[in-house]
Amino acid sequence: xxxxxxxxxxxxxxxxxxxxxxxxxxxxxxxxxxxxxxxxxxxxxxxxxxxxxxxxxxxxxxxxxxxxxxxxxxxxxxxxxxxxxxxxxxxxxxxxxxxxxxxxxxxxxxxxxxxxxxxxxxxxxxxxxxxxxxxxxxxxxxxxxxxxxxxxxxxxxxxxxxxxxxxxxxxxxxxxxxxxxxxxxxxxxxxxxxxxxxxxxxxxxxxxxxxxxxxxxxxxxxxxxxxxxxxxxxxxxxxxxxxxxxxxxxxxxxxxxxxxxxxxxxxxxxxxxxxxxxxxxxxxxxxxxxxxxxxxxxxxxxxxxxxxxxxxxxxxxxxxxxxxxxxxxxxxxxxxxxxxxxxxxxxxxxxxxxxxxxxxxxxxxxxxxxxxxxxx
Numbered sequence: 461x462x463x464x465x466x467x468x469x470x471x472x473x474x475x476x477x478x479x480x481x482x483x484x485x486x487x488x489x490x491x492x493x494x495x496x497x498x499x500x501x502x503x504x505x506x507x508x509x510x511x512x513x514x515x516x517x518x519x520x521x522x523x524x525x526x527x528x529x530x531x532x533x534x535x536x537x538x539x540x541x542x543x544x545x546x547x548x549x550x551x552x553x554x555x556x557x558x559x560x561x562x563x564x565x566x567x568x569x570x571x572x573x574x575x576x577x578x579x580x581x582x583x584x585x586x587x588x589x590x591x592x593x594x595x596x597x598x599x600x601x602x603x604x605x606x607x608x609x610x611x612x613x614x615x616x617x618x619x620x621x622x623x624x625x626x627x628x629x630x631x632x633x634x635x636x637x638x639x640x641x642x643x644x645x646x647x648x649x650x651x652x653x654x655x656x657x658x659x660x661x662x663x664x665x666x667x668x669x670x671x672x673x674x675x676x677x678x679x680x681x682x683x684x685x686x687x688x689x690x691x692x693x694x695x696x697x698x699x700x701x702x703x704x705x706x707x708x709x710x711x712x713x714x715x716x717x718x719x720x721x722x723x724x725x726x727x728x729x730x731x732x733x734x735x736x737x738x739x740x741x742x743x744x745x746x747x748x749x750x751x752x753x754x755x756x757x758x759x760x761x762x763x764x765x766x767x768x769x770x771x772x773x774x775x776x777x778x779x780x781x782x783x784x785x786x787x788x789x790x791x792x793x794x795x796x797x798x799x800x801x802x803x804x805x806x807x808x809x810x811x812x813x814x815x816x817x818x819x820x821x822x823x824x825x826x827x828x829x830x831x832x833x834x835x836x
Contacts, residue, residue: 466752467760467771473753474778477645484648485641485782487789491621493712495531495602497609505533505558507604507668508587512564512577514541514827516595517550519716524554526598532605533557537584538595539564539577541827547595560584571684573829579680585671594665597623600712607668610706617703618694620667621710627790629718636719637790638803639728640709641783646735647691653706660698660705664690666713673702687734687824687831709789725810730824732807733814738823743815747808753779754804776801 477485509527513520520538527534538551541564548561562584564577571579578592589608593599603621611619622643625636647661667690674680677696686692694705719727736742757779760772780797787797817825824831 463756463760463764464768464771466756467764467768467775470753470756470760470775471771471778473749474775474782477782478778480648482648482650484644484650485785487709487785489649489653489706489708490789491606491610491619491708491710491712493600493603493710494606494609497602497605505535506587507532507589507591507608508535508537508585508671509591509593509604510578510581510585511536511538511593511595512541512574512581513538513543513547513551513595514573514577515543515545515547517543517545517547519596520547521550521554522598522716523593523595524551524556524559526600527593527604528554528556529601530599530604531601534591534604535585535587536560537562537581539581541573541577542567567829572687572689572824572831573827575680575684575686575689579684582674582679585674588671590669590671590674592664592667592669594623596715596717597665598714598716599666600714603666603710603712604668606712607666611668611670614706615704616706617673618662618667618669618697618705620662620664620690620694620705620707621713622663622707623665623713623715624709624711625790626715626718629720631721631724632718633792634796634799635724635803635806636715637786637792637796638783638800638807639724640790641786642807644786647707649707652694653704653708655698655704660691660695661707662690662694662705663707664693665715666710667693669693669697670703673697676700676702688731725813726825728807728810729814729817730826731814732811733818734824736811736815738818740815743811746811750804750808754801754808758801 535558536556537560539562540548564580627633651657651659652661683692698705757772757775760768783800821833823833
């Protein structure tokens, strides 16, 4: 009887998700590179690219090559954030016509490394638009012009794209699309893109923002200690009425680095407990909910009676229906859809890792830096 009730709760939760008016499980919000946009004003230089880089020698050359292929003049500023490899030398050999390489000063207290590096670059920007681009993301030709055109046409102060995973390793192929799926459930794109909604979200790996909006919020100093800096930036722009924002999926921006098990685990743990506002109460509630919706359907298939098995199977099918659009977008196999409960359990364990870090005095850990817990 208990398993039947829990399986009914799981099935009800997945059905409710599918019926939400804003449909966060869909993949309708998307944008691909349109090389035809370049014909409108291919000669203008109104976009500056800011690329923070810390030990990115293995990938930064390909990322800068993607900028070289855009078919429009771009100012590119690479901010070397204390690299101990050949990041700066590789960037200098990229062959970009208007490239500046800055050395970020030592990281001051209260800042995260990426935001400190971006602030150094922001102070040198004079163009109307700023593209924040991670050093491990490559863009297809015409994507920068497409982003700029969308921002102009729809009067958006901020437009960002969730870069496609490299899909070149087992964990990358299985877990990265699931990560994006869960991100969309936490930050529904349709709500984030609606000017009257309080929801705000952005993908910091490929983000176009107006210089006017950045200046108005006080530069990156306004979010200097933020762990989830991209969504914090989107929230500030939207909340202060500086313009509408937009976030979507794309295959025209691709992550260059496959993420192994250890790297992926750390990537999720870096922000997971922050999502829960460092609350152990919310962590407990999150664990209960995730066990019900991901674990109970499978247990009910074996431990429940006839009704429990039917409800467990129903929950599993509804779960698969909610994940199917994401799996199709990233060309995953049916196995990935059926195995979503395993991914859900893994993400819960990553969240526990994040909470353990916090209990030990760490807010976050990334790129060889530990960010200690305390007022920022």
